[in-house]
Amino acid sequence: MIHRGFRYKSAPSCGQEGRFRQFAGVCRLIYNLALEQRRDWGRRFERQTGSKLNYVAQAGELTALRADYDWIAAVSQTCRQQALRDLDKAYGNFFAGRAGYPSPRKKGAGDSFRFQGREVEIRRLNA
Template identity: 35%
Template sequence: MLQQKGYQYRIYPTKQQQQLINQTLGCVRFVYNRFLNIRKEAWTNSKTSVTYKQTSKMLTELKCEPDYVWLNVVDSTSLQQALKDLDKGFKNFFAKKAGYPRYKSKHNHCLSYRSQCVNNNIAITNGKLKLPKIGLVKIKLSRNFTGRILNVTVSRKATGKYFVSLCVEEEVEIFPNNGGEIGIDVGIKDFYSDSNGDVAANPKTLKKYSKKLA
């Protein structure tokens, strides 16, 4: 069975690589805040919802303008991911799962950006980590993994240290329980799921009988 797992490692970028990582963090924050403002004003002024597809097109056009060509220096998938995160934030807000999206501050104790793996642009090569636009970075491989890298989150802590979190898709073998003890996780979307992979749907009894209760 395929399963996604996360692996976190510390990295040791050179001063030049640190500069590019910091620049990427700034560009991602700029894109997120700019399009949050655009979506917010569109709704305030004309009750118009701006979609992710529209913001993606706007970003492409923005990168062609002379005053914003610096956006082309950093990894493009990280900028697109900022738009996806913003869109997800609005969807969660309208679904009443989260509060209204807030502007990102450069003073957060931990700043991060996420890049997608495209054409093997994220890989472990000769004991180093290859990152989009950054190149080969020294990494402390404290744990080995097998499988396909899906994306990477690069973060800078308040201490100035740099870390990466690799999202890896791995083949996991599920062993039969043979009548032994099992673990059960009770949730909201599903009533419960157990360590054998069995899932029970939520009967939503309260919602079903709420009118009769009233």
């Protein structure tokens, strides 16, 4: 199977730029909250439930968080889930010895968010 990715540079309008900042901020918040939860409460969660605190468990809690806060629900579900997947991959790399311990994301330093290909529509402007 061949995996292919494309990167596009966008020139957003002022309104779009504000939405992009909101998306990046919510994804950063979810990543940092999930990191803190794993770091501080992972062992307690494992003792109480008998299962590990991983992507699946945190995605379930993300649903409850989305119901409580409208500004989190305003951001695409895929972007929020990708932030949790990024953290899960960072922990996998750490335990495999390929990287250091995951660190919190900081505002303005590599703010990003991702969509899956089926959710993005691209309009070709030139040949």
